Amino acid sequence: MRMMGNELKILSNELRAIFKEVAGELKDKNVTDRNLDELVLNVLRNKTVEKENIEINFSDPVDDIYRPEAGRTPYDLLCYGKVNNKPFKLFINNKFGSLKRNNKNDVTTYNNLLRLYFGIKSQRLSEKAEINRKLVAKRVRGEEIVSYALFVLDKDTKDFNFFLLEEIDEPFYVNPRNTMFQVRYNPKIRKKPMSYHDFVRKLIKAIQKSLQKVIEKAEQESSRLDSILDELSEVGGT
Numbered sequence: 077m078r079m080m081g082n083e084l085k086i087l088s089n090e091l092r093a094i095f096k097e098v099a100g101e102l103k104d105k106n107v108t109d110r111n112l113d114e115l116v117l118n119v120l121r122n123k124t125v126e127k128e129n130i131e132i133n134f135s136d137p138v139d140d141i142y143r144p145e146a147g148r149t150p151y152d153l154l155c156y157g158k159v160n161n162k163p164f165k166l167f168i169n170n171k172f173g174s175l176k177r178n179n180k181n182d183v184t185t186y187n188n189l190l191r192l193y194f195g196i197k198s199q200r201l202s203e204k205a206e207i208n209r210k211l212v213a214k215r216v217r218g219e220e221i222v223s224y225a226l227f228v229l230d231k232d233t234k235d236f237n238f239f240l241l242e243e244i245d246e247p248f249y250v251n252p253r254n255t256m257f258q259v260r261y262n263p264k265i266r267k268k269p270m271s272y273h274d275f276v277r278k279l280i281k282a283i284q285k286s287l288q289k290v291i292e293k294a295e296q297e298s299s300r301l302d303s304i305l306d307e308l309s310e311v312g313g314t
Contacts, residue, residue: 082160082268083159083160083162083164083218083221084221084223084240084242084243084269085268085269086129086130086159086160087130087132087159087164087166087221087223087240088225088238088239088240088243088269090125090130090132091132091155091166091225091238092238094120094123094125094132095227095236095238096236096238097119098116098119098120098227098236099229099234099235099236101119102115102116102119102229102234103234107172107229107231107234108172109172112170112171112172112229113152113153113170116152116153116170116227117134117136117152117153120134120153121134121135125157129159129160129161130157130158130159130160131157131158131159132155132156132157133155133156133157134153134154134155135153135154135156136153136154137149137151137152137153137154137167138154140197141191141199150167150184150185150188150189150191150192151167151168151169151184151192151224152168152169152170153167153168153169153170153227154166154167154168155167155168155225159221162218162219162220162221163220163221164220164221164222164223165220165221165222165223166221166222166223166224166225166240167192167223167224167225168224168225168226168227169183169184169224169225169226169227170226170227170229171226171227171228171229171261172228172229172231173228173230173231173261174230174231174232174261175228175230175233175235175236175237175261175262176230176262177260177261178260178262179260180249180251180258180259180260181258181259181260181261182251182254182256182257182258183224183226183241183256183257183258183259184224184256184257185254185255185256185257186250186255186256186257186279186282186283186286187199187200187201187255189224189257189279190279190283192222192224193215193222193224193272193275193276193279194207194208194211194212194276195207195208195211195212196208215272216272216273218271218272221272222272223240223241223242223269224240224241225238225239225240225241226238226239226241226259226261228261228262237261237262239263239265240269241259241275242266242269242270242271242275243265243266243269243270244259244263244264244265244266245263245264245265245266246259246260246263246264247282248278248279248281248282249282249286250282250283250285250286251286252286252287252289252290252293255286257279257282
């Protein structure tokens with residue numbers, strides 16, 4: 077697991093340089109929320125990196141459940157290859173927003189993140205949802221690398237940011253109202269990315285905290301409905 081953080085750092089540094097080039101390519105283009113994904117893919121579709129310790133390729137999203145043409149994939153760009161001779165898969169989400177604002181922004185649902193990190197085949201987490209134990213074991217041991225990243229293009233300045241979720245050095249937050257994992261577009265970054273094991277544990281804790289808020293809210297509303305029923309009986313005389 078110790079090496080995995082190093083390999084994620086290698087990937088992050090290499091990809092940050094690549095996305096600096098992407099931001100430069102888009103500097104003079106008319107970029108919108110609607111065309112950002114297509115523009116980024118057009119720049120990177122045939123882009124490859126081959127060095128002594130790293131091989132990087134890019135493609136459209138690949139998903140067994142969601143169709144990219146329907147605009148419902150949990151990420152916008154697939155990055156894959158090898159780092160230190162270990163296979164990696166990196167899911168990239170393109171965002172068009174403000175790097176100066178400190179508000180949290182939607183990334184994807186926690187169900188999507190769990191599915192991607194644990195190899196779950198079902199769309200939502202349910203009692204029947206099964207993790208891919210063999211895949212998870214390889215990722216825990218660092219034999220296979222997986223990560224989720226954001227490329228953010230500033231809508232006003234065309235400046236950019238690129239970071240892995242494993243690099244975020246801030247508390248994780250899952251919005252209990254819409255189950256979305258949310259981050260700032262310019263978060264504090266760790267010197268060394270979290271390992272797979274540490275990241276998924278932190279993610280699960282954030283999800284559980286969000287679900288507890290949902291439970292508490294539902295209990296409050298249920299209690300209030302009970303009191304309304306009592307009042308209804310009093311008013312109606314039955």
